[in-house]
Amino acid sequence: MSHPNPKTVFLEALDLETPQQRDAYLSSACGDDAQLRASVESLLAAHERPENLLDGVPSGGHFDPTHVADKVTPTQHIGMTIDAYRLMEQIGEGGFGLVFVAQQQKPVKRKVALKIIKPGTGSQEVLARFDAERQAVAMMDHPNIAQVFDAGVTEDARPYFVMELVRGEPITVFCDRHHLSVRERLRLFQDVCAATHHAHQKGVVHRDLKPSNVMVTLHDDKPVVKVIDFGVAKAMGQNLTDETIYTRFYSMIGTPLYMSPEQAAMSGLDVDTRSDIYSLGVLLYELLTGTTPFDRKRLDSAGYDEMRRIIRDEEPPKPSTRLTTIQTVGSQTVEEVRSASSCDLKDAGKRESIPSDLDWIVMKAMEKDRTRRYESAAAMSADVRRFLSEEPIEARPPSRSYRLRKFAGRNRVALLTGSLVAAALIVGSVASLYQASIAISERNEKEIALRDAIEAREEVESFAERLKTANVLLGDARTHEDAEQYADADLAYSEAVTLVPNYYLVWVQRAALRGRLHLWEEAADDFAAAMRLEAPIDSREWEGAAAIFRLTRRDQDYDAMYQRFMTSASEETLPLSLNSIRSCLIAPAAADTKRLAADMETIIKRASGPRRDFRGGQDGRGEFGPGEFGPSEFGPGEFRPEEFGPRDRGPGDHGPGDHGPGDRGPGDRGPGDRGPGGGRGLSRQNHAPRSVMEYVAGWANLRDGQNRKALDYLESASQSRGPGGSMVYSLQAIAFHQMGDKAQALAALARADEVLEAATVEAVQSLDMQRPWIDFVEMVLLHREASRVVLDKEVGIDERIEKAVKETRDLLAL
Numbered sequence: 071m072s073h074p075n076p077k078t079v080f081l082e083a084l085d086l087e088t089p090q091q092r093d094a095y096l097s098s099a100c101g102d103d104a105q106l107r108a109s110v111e112s113l114l115a116a117h118e119r120p121e122n123l124l125d126g127v128p129s130g131g132h133f134d135p136t137h138v139a140d141k142v143t144p145t146q147h148i149g150m151t152i153d154a155y156r157l158m159e160q161i162g163e164g165g166f167g168l169v170f171v172a173q174q175q176k177p178v179k180r181k182v183a184l185k186i187i188k189p190g191t192g193s194q195e196v197l198a199r200f201d202a203e204r205q206a207v208a209m210m211d212h213p214n215i216a217q218v219f220d221a222g223v224t225e226d227a228r229p230y231f232v233m234e235l236v237r238g239e240p241i242t243v244f245c246d247r248h249h250l251s252v253r254e255r256l257r258l259f260q261d262v263c264a265a266t267h268h269a270h271q272k273g274v275v276h277r278d279l280k281p282s283n284v285m286v287t288l289h290d291d292k293p294v295v296k297v298i299d300f301g302v303a304k305a306m307g308q309n310l311t312d313e314t315i316y317t318r319f320y321s322m323i324g325t326p327l328y329m330s331p332e333q334a335a336m337s338g339l340d341v342d343t344r345s346d347i348y349s350l351g352v353l354l355y356e357l358l359t360g361t362t363p364f365d366r367k368r369l370d371s372a373g374y375d376e377m378r379r380i381i382r383d384e385e386p387p388k389p390s391t392r393l394t395t396i397q398t399v400g401s402q403t404v405e406e407v408r409s410a411s412s413c414d415l416k417d418a419g420k421r422e423s424i425p426s427d428l429d430w431i432v433m434k435a436m437e438k439d440r441t442r443r444y445e446s447a448a449a450m451s452a453d454v455r456r457f458l459s460e461e462p463i464e465a466r467p468p469s470r471s472y473r474l475r476k477f478a479g480r481n482r483v484a485l486l487t488g489s490l491v492a493a494a495l496i497v498g499s500v501a502s503l504y505q506a507s508i509a510i511s512e513r514n515e516k517e518i519a520l521r522d523a524i525e526a527r528e529e530v531e532s533f534a535e536r537l538k539t540a541n542v543l544l545g546d547a548r549t550h551e552d553a554e555q556y557a558d559a560d561l562a563y564s565e566a567v568t569l570v571p572n573y574y575l576v577w578v579q580r581a582a583l584r585g586r587l588h589l590w591e592e593a594a595d596d597f598a599a600a601m602r603l604e605a606p607i608d609s610r611e612w613e614g615a616a617a618i619f620r621l622t623r624r625d626q627d628y629d630a631m632y633q634r635f636m637t638s639a640s641e642e643t644l645p646l647s648l649n650s651i652r653s654c655l656i657a658p659a660a661a662d663t664k665r666l667a668a669d670m671e672t673i674i675k676r677a678s679g680p681r682r683d684f685r686g687g688q689d690g691r692g693e694f695g696p697g698e699f700g701p702s703e704f705g706p707g708e709f710r711p712e713e714f715g716p717r718d719r720g721p722g723d724h725g726p727g728d729h730g731p732g733d734r735g736p737g738d739r740g741p742g743d744r745g746p747g748g749g750r751g752l753s754r755q756n757h758a759p760r761s762v763m764e765y766v767a768g769w770a771n772l773r774d775g776q777n778r779k780a781l782d783y784l785e786s787a788s789q790s791r792g793p794g795g796s797m798v799y800s801l802q803a804i805a806f807h808q809m810g811d812k813a814q815a816l817a818a819l820a821r822a823d824e825v826l827e828a829a830t831v832e833a834v835q836s837l838d839m840q841r842p843w844i845d846f847v848e849m850v851l852l853h854r855e856a857s858r859v860v861l862d863k864e865v866g867i868d869e870r871i872e873k874a875v876k877e878t879r880d881l882l883a884l
Contacts, residue, residue: 076109083114147186152224155184155232163188164299167200171235174219182219186230204231206300209272214265216298236296238287242356245286248293252422255357256454258286259350261295263451266350269300270343270447276300277341279349280328281356326369326377327362328352331438334381343447344440350450351435351443355386358424359393363436382438389432390424427463434465537573540566544579551583559583560882574605578612585614586843587878588833588871594622601627607634608650614844616653621847628657636662645669648758648766655769656851667774670767677763761787765794769801777805796825797845800852807860815860826853834870 079099086092092114100107147170150157155172161183162169172184187200208218208231221231238244241262245255262284269276276283276297283299326334330348333341355363363386369377387395431453437443444450444465453463478485547562563580570576581596597615601607607615619628635650636659646654646669654666758766768783784798784805799822806815829846850867857865 076106079110080113083110152230153222181235182232183235184230184232187228200229206274207233209274210269212265212268214261214295214297216296236285236287236298238285238296240281241284241286242281245357253458256458258293258295259354259357260451260454262297263350263447265297266346267447275341275343276346278325279346279353280325327366329381331382332440334378344443347435347443347447347450350447351432355389355432358389358428388429390429393421393424427457430465430467431463536569540570540576556587557882572603574600574603578605582611585618588875589878590618590622594618594624598627601631607631608647613649614847616656617844617847617851620656621851645672648673652766655773658773663774667770670770674763674767759793761790761794765797772801772805777809780805797849799825800856803856804859819856819860822853822856830868830870834874
């Protein structure tokens, strides 16, 4: 080099590791030029001084002593015009850039922030960093990141870019000045996380997140966060500029108070998004406590290597611990902290206490091991949201194994020595105890197996005895029920439930009695308990359970029952049984209405097939043939109860859904029901009067939107004296309403009112209604639905029924 440049020699000297190598190089490069050597040694000395590290660059946080900028007074630029922008006032200065408020002249007039490189700092590295910032911010498109409007180069070849003018104040200052609560601070912090996550998705790491780079401005009295100054941003997986941005071995990028351990270490590890997560943790720490994790004065007075060691190795106190210290030590501590922090701590003693969950969120973000931090800013924001919603957070205390590994790393020699001694003792002990432990283990296993076998046998014997007693109680209960001794019947059922609570049949039997006595809430509880025991729900004992669930607003239990019916239907080719369809029609899913209507059509067609005798007929299956309910025997729609044997009262024995010849009793099954093994027979049990089939068919077609077809079925059912004839009026009212015939709808609803009134009077006068109780419950449900559809009116349970229910509960001492 004929005329070596001091900066060139300085940069080359920085790459040498030992003082001896540097001296040899300086002697060779400077020769006899004492002035050159003095200049280079002055630069090296300035580089080693630690006090400059914390004075950082306010706008970019970039410490690089190789850039010696000329001193430029603000007035030298005021009034200057750069393209369409006139500089009005200087508002900031960084390591290589100046920031001005500028007036844009065209194409729109507005005030903007213009950042331009300093005169005299135009090295290739500085130009590359400035261009990196310009392109990094230009890639951002987020409401919480200052927007870039324009970019260019001045006449003297200095790059500049124009961005949104943010008139605000640092987030910590804003929160303290407005006395924001912890929850309000956390909501602002979530916006910071959102902006940071957006930058990370664009492939940009900010690397200098701190309060002065997170501004808060008011828009219509609403605080809005703006993240600014991507001056030290680093691209992930892509080059921000065509120039290589070279970070020197001895150069630290960022502000030490907010710097991650990997940034301070300046190791071979690349700095990625997790470095910003650490800085977010420091920012949240300061928002909660009013101070930074490490004391500014201590870092300021520490040497260069000591400062790096503190950041890398020392664990700061949790935010709650730090705040407690500030509040308890007194005003002297407050003054010291105020001098070390950018926040105003006049009200430090009045700050809210910090919950432990926030401690874990902050400390997880500030983990020394970056693999243990949050994987993204969005994940940290999600944990803050969980805290605000009082949900369990993802951050958890370090596990014991992790703490043990950390302890082992700090005490490796002592642990190794102790481990060797312990291993020797253990080996000696294990050899002597091995045989004894095997013998003891075998003996214990035999004793445990024998004890388990004895307990299992005793449990089986006990259950068998309890089941035998429960069956006797069920017989007694049915005897009391037939004698209308309802209190004794309910007591016997309840004793059986207590004896064998895992036997679903006792719950179903008691539910049937309570449904008959209009105790619908209690009946719903019993049916639900039986269903949780996986009871088969397509048997006759379950008639009315779906209606009771719906009437008592047990929608979850109804949905579970409905899903079991439809799952069974999807697994088999046979149509659903009549009573299953009837249960599903109470509140069907829209996707199932066509299946329900089609299954009902199949049942009616089969009932009109080759004639079979109702009492067993030619094949004993008990299905109906033509004329059983038609004009060839009874006349149009005529129903004669005496053809079906004596009238019983119980959900397993009678009612519109199943008028068959069998007696009542748990487990009664016809040839079409499930057999002893729980399998399904050749056909489902669908014995019912023609009027009931037509009533259910009309109901199914109404649910499927076929109103005219529904009315045809319902009209046919209403002409019969069968049990379905009086059930049709609410359905007719809904069908007429959906067809737009208001007069017919009102007339049908009035007829439904009359029928329900008569049934209500009968129910109130006597517990022993002639009408099956499941018909009455269904009638109440459909009348309520019709009133809501036709009159837009909600109808509750009749007060007379409620009074009768209360009297029944008193009778049973419930």
